[in-house]
Structures are given as structure tokens and as C-alpha cells.
Amino acid sequence: MSRRGTASEGSTAIVAVKVGPVRPRRVNLRVNPWIRFAVRRSARLVVSLWVLVTFAAFIIHLVPGDPVRKALGINASADVVASTRHDLGLDQSVPAQYWDYLGHLIHGDLGRSLSSGLPVDETISELLPNTILLALIAFGVTILVAVPLGLIMAVLTQNGRRRPLELAYTTVSIVLGSIPEFLLGVALVYLLGVRTHLLPVAGQQGVASYVMPVLALSLGAIVGISRIVRVEILSVLERDYMRTARLKRLPGWKLYVRHALPNALTATATIAGLLLGGLIAGTVLVETIFAWPGLGQVFVTAITSYDFTMVQALVLVYGGLVLVINFLVDLLLAVVDPQTTIRES
Template structure:
């Protein structure tokens, strides 16, 4: 039932917060259930078939996996509020420590990739809209459509391998990640390009289509009739009307960047959460998998909430529409 209030913005924000909390509760329950739906004994799977029964029993009790399922769930949820995500079955280290050590690398890589998307997609889409307006330069339009369509569908990990082969192995122009974590700005170039290429191509296509509509609007026809310079028309009149939609869509693309970073980090040996997740899956280290999946899922939910709130502010009409 929708929240009833005299203030449309409060009702809109309340609905979004309720949706976020419900999604977060489902995410927490799903991550908790991961260990219990996997066939077999997760402790034995993590320690190996040669582990003694005494060691398995001790580790099972240490992790609380011998308790009733409802009590395990209660301890899991309580631990989330205190920042306690359990211990690694393999290393014995706290999962929260693993996440704290690796999260900055993933977050910074995602931010760099997002910046690349916005800095390249908006100008390219706007320029292509201006150059191909009214059916002009059909050849350029076909080339742009083909290249951007190809980049939009190529998997991130495949593009990452291609970038390594060309720029790191063949041309030796750029390095791959340093597994020690001692990385400079040059180490971010290839992973950020691998993550940003597809979303940038998709956003550029959207900006171009929206730009064609804006450039055909009546107020821009009036501006051209006044013989204003083309640069002034495009930058002062057309671009501001594109930025709202571009930023909204760009915010949604962050979710894709977060998900795509898992395989890209593994390809580049990037010391982030994606690499930790893949390694934990290989080792059947389920507490680490739980913690990292929870962080990834929570980040996506937070981004979606932020986009909804920003859209409600930028477009007040959306605050009075029922979901």
C-alpha cells in the first residue's frame, strides 16, 4: 500500500526507501542461504577431503554452523549491524578485514570508469547528433552505429584480454595491475577502458538520439534563426537539456560497472573485491563469498536508490506518480 502523505516528495522518498529496505532484506537472506543450499558440507569443501573429522568439527563449531538454522540467521543479521561478517574458512581472517583491504581498489576503479563513460559518451553523442542532424553524413552515422553497437555487446573480460594483448604485451605501452597494490595512475588505464567501453558506447548512442530530438526543437530553430554561433547553440542551449537524462542513465550504468568489475579484475589480477570473489569461489570459502556478494549487491541497491532520488529532484513530476 502506498504511503499517504500531504507532501508528494515525502511519499515518493518513502516508497523508494521501503523498496530499498525490502530489497536489502531479500539480499541478506539470499546471501545467508548460499551456504545452506549448496550440496555437501561447506566446511569439508573448504578444508579439503584430507581434513580430519576433529578439525572439521572444530571449524564447524567455530563458524556456528552446528547451531539451528534460525539461530544462525539471527547471528548473521546481528553481525551485519556490528560489522561482523564472519571468518574465512581458508585463512581464518575476518571477512570484514578482507573487504576493507580490497574495497578501495574496486571503488576507485569503478569511479574512474564512470568518469571515462561520462567524459567520452556525452561529447561524442552530442557531436554525432550535430553532425548527422537532418540525415546528413550517412556514412559517419553508419560507422558510429556499427562501432558503438559492437562495443556495447562485447563482454568486458574479452575486451580486457584484447587490451592486454595489444597495449601491454605487443606494444608494451601500459602495465597491468600490480598484485602488491603499489599501483600508479597508469595501472588504471586498461582496466578502466575495459569497464567503460561498453557503457560509454551505449550511452553515446542514447545521447545522440536524444540530441537529435533536442536539436530539432522549436527553441533551437529560433536560436539558429537568430544566427547564433553553432558552439553557443550546442553548449549553452542543447547540452543542458541532455545532461539530466545522461546523468540519470549514467547513474544506472554504475550498476553494470560494478557487476562487470568482477571478471575484469580477475583478468588484470586487480587486488579488488572482484578478484577476491573469484578466488573465494575457487577455494569454496563461502563466508568470503557471502560478504563480497553482499557488498556488491548493497552497492547496486544504493546506486539505484540514489538515481531514484536524483531523478525525483530533477523531474518533480515523477514524485506524484504512483509506482
């Protein structure tokens, strides 16, 4: 209720206001979409890593027959085979083997190589930098060549112009993209090494020794990424803001580089991030062809010699690198293009 009265001069009018029950303020429990996205991706990474570790733990059981006998050879004595089985924990039950493997893995113990007897982690720490360096150089070359190539081809062939150039580009890119890396590596060895002696065939002997392995890894990726960039640029060039930019008579480099290219790189960045993981996996065969001092040769040798502890560790290394790279790419895309990435996740 309220009370009104006529106040005398200099007095204050008193107004009574009806006060209802106090309602508690609502607490906004909505979590930031980016945080929810990061948590989902982190959970997915953890589950994927667990599946990878589980697969690596049971690799030794996928080989028919006695894996220890195959690794040591038919001439190994029964006592040596039994001792090795005990060292590997193969005389325990399967669940006990799994938990024992997890326990050693948590403490950073990857075991000893059955072939050399050396700790596996020492071999990996020594050779892994060479593998990563080769993959990163191939990745950098791919991006530096593919993006400008795709942009140039889009500008030259937009609106159906230069059909012969477009046909030649498409044909060459399909052919080069369909050649496996190891066949491309063999061809490069023959043409640039054996036939013409322009480049060293094997080993890590200065800058020249990087050329053929990098070409073998990156050539197919270059044509693939450039085709994606071309398609994205052609799509961007048809949008309204690009027509407005043309009406402003902007210089060509500003029109294409500053306006068209940044808006076309989201899909390219997604594929490029996945590409880096593929390049790391592709080093296995390329390193073997060029006798590159990395983990690729060790991986192939471990498989052929039934060195299961080494195979287990390298499966974890290669698989873990690919999973972590994909995870980082997802987070990067969420930062660069949050609306599209987080909405579609």
C-alpha cells in the same frame, strides 16, 4: 436579524450581524509529493536490502553436499570439520542460523575467512577503496567521453546528413558494446601489454597501470551512453524552442551546449546512474584479468575455494553498493526533474 436606525450627528450606527455556527478549519493532510516519493524509495531500499541479506545468509545451503568439507578439503580431520561447522553455526536449525547471522551482521561481524583465517571485514576495508576508485575513474571517463561524442554525432548526422558516418558510428558502437569486459581486457593485455609493451600488464603501478583496466570497463559503456545521448539530442533538436533559438541566430556552441544538451540529459542521467552500479560489479572479472589489488580477485578466489564467509560478505558489499547507488540516483533525478520522476514513480 439586523437593526437599522437614523443616528444623530456624532453618534454611531449600530448594526447587528447574524452570526452562524463556527465551522472548524480544514487541515490539509496532503503530504508533499517529493516526501512521499522519498519514503516509497526508502521503503523499497530497505526491502531490497533485507532480500539481499536473506540471500547471503542462505548461500551456504545452496551448495550440494557438505560445504564445510568442500571448503576444508578431503584431508581435513573429522574434528576440524565438526569444529568449523560449530563456529559457522551449521549445527543449529536453519531459523537459528538465520537469526544468528543477522545478529552478527548488526554488530558488524562478518566472520572469518575459511581460507586465511583473517577477519573478513579487515580484508574488505583494505581492498574496497581500490575497487571503488577503479569504478569511479571508469565512470568519469565514460561520462567525459560519451556525452561530447553523442552530442557531436547528433549535430553531424541530424536530418539524415552524412549517412556513411552514421552507419560507421552505429556499426562500431554495436560491435564494441557487444564485447564482454573480460574478452576486451584479454585483448588489451595482448595488444598493449604483451605485443607492444606500452603499458604494464598487471598490478597497481602508477598512473599507467590504470589505463587498461579503465578501458576494459568503460569502452562498452562509452559507446552505449553516446548512442543514448545522440538519440536524445536529435529529439530535442526537433522541438519548437530549438527552432526559436535558431531564428535568433545564436552561436553554434550556445545553441547545442546551453540549450539542447541540458534538456537531453535526463534519460542519460538515469542510465549513467545505473551504469555506475554495473561498473562496480564489472570490476570482479576485470580485476582478476589485470591482477588489480581489489575485491574482484578475492571474490573469484573465494568462490573457487568455497570460502563461504567471504562470499557472503562480498555478495552483501557488491549488492548493497548497487542498491544504494540506484536509490541515490532516484533521489537525484527527483531533485533535477521532479515533475517527470515523481509523476512516473
